[in-house]
Amino acid sequence: MPGNYEIAVLGGGPGGYVAAIRAAQLGFKTVIIDYRRLGGICLNWGCIPTKSLLKNVEIYDTIKNHADDFGIKFENLSYDFRRIIKRSRDISRGPSLKHCAVRPQMRQVRSLCRSS
Numbered sequence: 460m461p462g463n464y465e466i467a468v469l470g471g472g473p474g475g476y477v478a479a480i481r482a483a484q485l486g487f488k489t490v491i492i493d494y495r496r497l498g499g500i501c502l503n504w505g506c507i508p509t510k511s512l513l514k515n516v517e518i519y520d521t522i523k524n525h526a527d528d529f530g531i532k533f534e535n536l537s538y539d540f541r542r543i544i545k546r547s548r549d550i551s552r553g554p555s556l557k558h559c560a561v562r563p564q565m566r567q568v569r570s571l572c573r574s575s
């Protein structure tokens with residue numbers, strides 16, 4: 460992104476993008492520099508993808524240990540670890556995921572950065 464900037468924020472994680480948005484709101488011409496992905500650990504690898512994994516555990520535990528309470532019957536409950544990980548990764552980055560609650564957060568960060 461060529462141009463002259465008054466503030467350069469190194470790192471586009473929650474610390475960086477919040478600082479950059481605030482700097483821009485205060486009127487400084489601001490750029491975020493990140494050598495990996497906007498959103499940092501939290502949106503791409505940490506907070507958000509791990510919540511997907513926790514949801515898997517919750518669903519599996521409910522079915523395995525509380526199915527009877529819900530009137531659900533099953534045989535041979537199992538899981539596909541590859542699919543579990545894929546869903547978690549898709550939630551952070553995959554445009555193919557149709558029913559994703561988190562994807563809009565990433566768009567929001569991008570558009571906040573653009574509009575600031």
Ligand SMILES: Cc1cc2nc3c(=O)[nH]c(=O)nc-3n(C[C@H](O)[C@H](O)[C@H](O)COP(=O)(O)OP(=O)(O)OC[C@H]3O[C@@H](n4cnc5c(N)ncnc54)[C@H](O)[C@@H]3O)c2cc1C
Nearest residue numbers: 470471472473474475492493494495499500501505506509
């Ligand atoms: C598995 C896991 C689960 C988590 N769950 C939660 C949670 O539920 N709730 C919560 O509040 N926190 C959670 N965290 C912590 C959260 O991810 C961090 O607190 C947060 O990401 C820190 O933000 P940050 O901007 O300081 O750093 P980061 O998110 O690490 O962002 C730093 C950014 O800087 C970039 N960068 C680094 N060096 C350079 C360089 N030299 N040049 C260019 N770019 C650079 C990196 O690519 C990265 O994008 C979790 C962390 C992990 C690992």
